[in-house]
Amino acid sequence: MPLEIYNTLTRKKEIFTPLVPGYVGMYVCGPTVYSDVHLGNCRTFISFDIIYRYLRYLQYKVRYVRNITDAGHLEGDRDEGDDKFSKKARLEQLEPMEIVQRYTLGFHEVMQLFNNVPPTIEPTATGHISEQILLTEKILANGYAYEINGTVYFDVEKYSREKPYGILTNRKLEDLLEGTRDLDGQDEKKSRLDFALWIKAKPEHLMQWPSPWGMGFPGWHIECSAMSNKYLGKRFDLHGGGMDLAATHHTNEIAQNEACFNESPAQIWMHTNMLTVNGTRMSKSLGNGFLPHELFTGNHPMLNKAYSPMTVRFFMLQTQYRSTLDFSNEALQASEKGLKRLWEAYQFLQKLQYEKGEADAELNEKVLKLINDFDTSMNDDFNTAKVLASMFELVPVINSIKDGLIKTGEMLESTFILLGKKFKDYLEDIFGLKNSDEINDGKLAEVMHLLIDIRKEAKTKKDFATSDKIRNQLNEIGILLKDEKGGEMSWGLDV
RNA sequence: GGUCCUUUGGCCGAGUGGCUAGGCACAGCUCUGCAAAAGCUGCUACAGCGGUUCGAAUCCGCUAGGGACCUCCA
Numbered sequence: 001m002p003l004e005i006y007n008t009l010t011r012k013k014e015i016f017t018p019l020v021p022g023y024v025g026m027y028v029c030g031p032t033v034y035s036d037v038h039l040g041n042c043r044t045f046i047s048f049d050i051i052y053r054y055l056r057y058l059q060y061k062v063r064y065v066r067n068i069t070d071a072g073h074l075e076g077d078r079d080e081g082d083d084k085f086s087k088k089a090r091l092e093q094l095e096p097m098e099i100v101q102r103y104t105l106g107f108h109e110v111m112q113l114f115n116n117v118p119p120t121i122e123p124t125a126t127g128h129i130s131e132q133i134l135l136t137e138k139i140l141a142n143g144y145a146y147e148i149n150g151t152v153y154f155d156v157e158k159y160s161r162e163k164p165y166g167i168l169t170n171r172k173l174e175d176l177l178e179g180t181r182d183l184d185g186q187d188e189k190k191s192r193l194d195f196a197l198w199i200k201a202k203p204e205h206l207m208q209w210p211s212p213w214g215m216g217f218p219g220w221h222i223e224c225s226a227m228s229n230k231y232l233g234k235r236f237d238l239h240g241g242g243m244d245l246a247a248t249h250h251t252n253e254i255a256q257n258e259a260c261f262n263e264s265p266a267q268i269w270m271h272t273n274m275l276t277v278n279g280t281r282m283s284k285s286l287g288n289g290f291l292p293h294e295l296f297t298g299n300h301p302m303l304n305k306a307y308s309p310m311t312v313r314f315f316m317l318q319t320q321y322r323s324t325l326d327f328s329n330e331a332l333q334a335s336e337k338g339l340k341r342l343w344e345a346y347q348f349l350q351k352l353q354y355e356k357g358e359a360d361a362e363l364n365e366k367v368l369k370l371i372n373d374f375d376t377s378m379n380d381d382f383n384t385a386k387v388l389a390s391m392f393e394l395v396p397v398i399n400s401i402k403d404g405l406i407k408t409g410e411m412l413e414s415t416f417i418l419l420g421k422k423f424k425d426y427l428e429d430i431f432g433l434k435n436s437d438e439i440n441d442g443k444l445a446e447v448m449h450l451l452i453d454i455r456k457e458a459k460t461k462k463d464f465a466t467s468d469k470i471r472n473q474l475n476e477i478g479i480l481l482k483d484e485k486g487g488e489m490s491w492g493l494d495v
Numbered sequence: 496g497g498u499c500c501u502u503u504g505g506c507c508g509a510g511u512g513g514c515u516a517g518g519c520a521c522a523g524c525u526c527u528g529c530a531a532a533a534g535c536u537g538c539u540a541c542a543g544c545g546g547u548u549c550g551a552a553u554c555c556g557c558u559a560g561g562g563a564c565c566u567c568c569a
Contacts, residue, residue, distance in 0.1 A: 029569070037569085044569035084567080169564075171498060176565065178497050220567080242569025247498095249568095272569065279561060284568055318518070319508060324501085324562075331507045334519035341518085344532090377509095385509050389517035399533055403526085464528060471530080482532050490532085 003058065003379045005238075006322060008246060008269040009168055013381055018237050019267065024055050024062045025236030027228040027266065029245055030122070032069040033103035034084050037110055038289030039312070039327065040275040040282040044242045046313055047272045047321040047382075049116040051240070053430045054378055065231045066119040067224060068107075070100040071126045071207055071217055086206040096207050100126075110292045113309040115432045123227045125218065129209045131226040132218040135260055136197040136211075144259035148188045150200030150214040154255065156193040163258050165193075168269060169247045195252055197222050221252040228265055229257070239266030244281075246271050272321045277302075279326065290327065307332050310433055314339040317384040317431055342391060343433070344492070345398040346423050352401065354416045357409020363397070364411040370394050371415075371422050378430070387426060394419070402484075448479070452489045459487070 003016040018024050028048045031037050037045075048066075055062050071085060085096040111118070125132075136152055139145045145154050156165055160173045176193060196219035201208035208215045228236065234257070241250060250269065257265045274281045277288045290300060298306030315335035319325045370390045377386035400406040408416055427433050451470055458466035471481045474491070481491045 031569075032567085041569045047569090166498090169499080171565085175498055178565090240569095244564075244568060247564050248566085274563075274569080276562080281563070281568095285566095286568095289568095315507090323508080326507075328507080330519080334507060336519095338518045341532095383509075385518095386516075389509065392517055396534070403533060405534065459528090462528075468529075475531090480531070483527080483530085484532075 001376055001379050004381055005268050005270065006381045007267075008271050011170070014268065016237075016268070018060065019235060022059075022061060024060045024238065025232040026052065026055070026062060026064045026238040026240065027224070027232055027236065028064070028066045028119070028239075029224060029241035029249065030066040030068050031103075031107050032084070033100050033107060035103060035284065036291050037107050038282060038284065038291055039295065040242075040289060042110065042114060042292060042312075043275045043316055043325065044240075044272045045111060045116055046114055046316050048240050048270075049114075049432060050317070050384060050430060051238075051270075051321075051382055052117060052119075053432060054382060057425065057430050063121065063232065064119040065121045065123065065228065067227050068104060068122060068124045069220075069223065070097075070104070070124050071129075071223075097126075113292065113296070114313055115309070115434055117432070121231050123231065125223040125227075126207075128223065128226050128230065129218065131230055132222045133198070133209075133211050135222055135226050135229070135256065136218075139197060139256060139259045142259055144255075145197055146190070147213055150216060151188070151196055152198040152213055152219075153189050153194040154197055154252065154259070155190065156195070156255070157191050159255055159259060163255070165255060166251060168251050168254060171247070195219060195221060197256070221249055222256060224249070224253050225256040225260070225265070228253075229261075234261045234263050234265065236266055238268050238270060240270040240272070243271040243273050273324045276324050276326045277328075282327065295332075303329050303332075305333075307336060311336045311339055313431075313433060318388060320381070320383050320385050322381070338392075339433070340492070342388075342395060343427075343435075345395045345402075346427055348402050349398050349420055349423055352408060352420070354408045354413050356413075357407040359412065360410035363406070364415050367394065367397060367411055367419060368415050371418055374422055374426055384431065391423070391426070394423075448491050452481070452491070455481075455489065456487065 004013040005016050006013045026048075028045075030045075031041055045066075048064075052062060052064050085099055108118075136145065139154065140147065140152060143155075144159050145152050147153075157173070159165055165173055166176055173193075177191075198211055198213055198216050199219055200214060200216045205215075205217070208217050228239070239250070239253075246269070254264050257263060276282060277290075280286065280288065282289050290302075292309070292312075294300040295303065295307050295312055296309060298304070311332060312335075315332055316325065318335060318338075370393055373390040374387050377383045377390065380386070397406065401408055411419075451474070455467050455470045458464075458470070474481050479491055479493060481489060483489055
């Protein structure tokens with residue numbers, strides 16, 4: 001079964017066929033670095049990280065471009081408003097680029113904690129001002145834009161006479177124009193749907209660049225057209241972003257590209273759904289956003305403990321990227337336990353050796369089917385939730401081997417090898433999960449080894465007072481000791 | 496006001512016409528010095544009403560609830 005991806009543009013799943021065989025060009029709208037990214041933002045980047053990893057797993061050479069928006073977005077709904085960066089900079093007495101630097105570093109740190117692979121190119125808006133000016137000039141020359149007092153607007157009505165403007169989200173121009181929101185007048189735009197490509201800067205504006213229309217800064221949609229065009233060409237395979245960007249940002253992006261090159265940029269548009277809290281979208285403006293660090297420290301009124309980045313990543317994997325995901329303390333707790341169970345089975349599997357034995361055709365077939373379902377599920381529009389369900393069905397098989405209820409030899413050696421390989425491919429390479437750092441601490445492992453030895457001796461002598469003391473006191477400091485079959489003991493950090 | 500989406504068991508969530516999703520929680524049993532873990536078993540739901548069909552959680556209609564976008568936001 002080939003890879004199928006849901007395309008927002010056609011509103012159905014399509015078989016994925018790259019424009020150039022073997023290669024994939026992928027563009028994802030990145031963060032605006034004037035404040036910390038919240039967990040909702042992270043969901044999108046984690047989703048596309050897994051998509052990127054899976055495409056590589058399928059042997060594609062992927063150019064993954066994710067921009068950093070460090071200029072150009074406006075505050076408020078008026079085009080003559082301040083550039084967001086400049087506004088905040090004045091409040092905090094910082095240079096705009098200091099803000100940008102601070103939050104860019106913060107963003108990268110969070111991405112790393114979530115174990116996201118960096119994109120292959122991460123271009124910035126401020127690094128591509130001339131490209132944005134060139135596109136704006138081209139759109140003007142093609143007659144789809146007009147200049148008023150140093151600001152250049154995209155002429156949506158002119159454009160929509162020739163091309164379907166609301167094609168991405170299936171909206172008609174009349175419906176878009178109908179909204180009850182009236183502008184307060186005094187607007188220089190010809191139509192309320194027109195958006196700025198280039199904005200005239202006031203003299204005191206901190207971030208501004210020279211242009212054919214005077215000093216100014218780019219509008220908030222042109223950067224993605226400019227950068228995707230520069231690094232991926234006029235037409236590329238995948239364009240992604242959060243669902244909230246589809247109706248405005250991506251719609252305008254398509255219009256810009258069409259107005260420039262008479263071509264739509266991406267063949268497939270992918271949109272990740274929102275992370276919600278109590279059924280309402282997590283967003284900056286509503287103030288219900290969780291910061292990653294609030295989770296990692298547990299420092300939030302809604303949380304009763306801290307959760308590791310891997311728990312959060314796993315939590316997101318349990319849902320398909322196009323569904324909303326509701327965030328709660330209980331849901332995270334469930335994910336934490338689920339991940340622990342899965343990961344422990346995986347760890348055991350990696351150490352396991354194959355031993356020849358009496359074959360059990362039924363077991364072999366069951367295992368093989370579940371393994372093959374991994375790829376089938378991923379090929380069905382990256383259904384990570386289904387992959388995990390198959391994995392969890394294999395956990396009892398692995399644990400039964402651990403308990404000696406099943407022998408590895410009951411399945412074929414090829415099946416056994418494939419099982420180990422696929423678990424590794426999926427959990428580590430595709431899903432990007434990894435051990436918590438604490439458990440990797442070598443010194444701790446040595447100390448634990450020692451304590452386990454002492455406890456084993458005590459148990460052999462039936463000195464249960466000592467053996468219980470060790471286990472109970474470890475438990476108090478958050479280390480869980482488990483007695484296993486055959487007198488062995490294992491340990492893990494209590495979660 | 497307009498456009499669109501959604502409603503699954505105690506909780507989180509897959510699933511789009513017939514076949515047990517899965518996780519967490521809960522209960523029982525097995526194992527066990529005790530505990531934990533693990534294994535096995537149980538809990539089997541699809542907002543309401545009507546329609547299509549041999550058959551619907553899945554398709555259609557209506558009603559009700561929730562949400563998103565139309566304005567910066569992943």
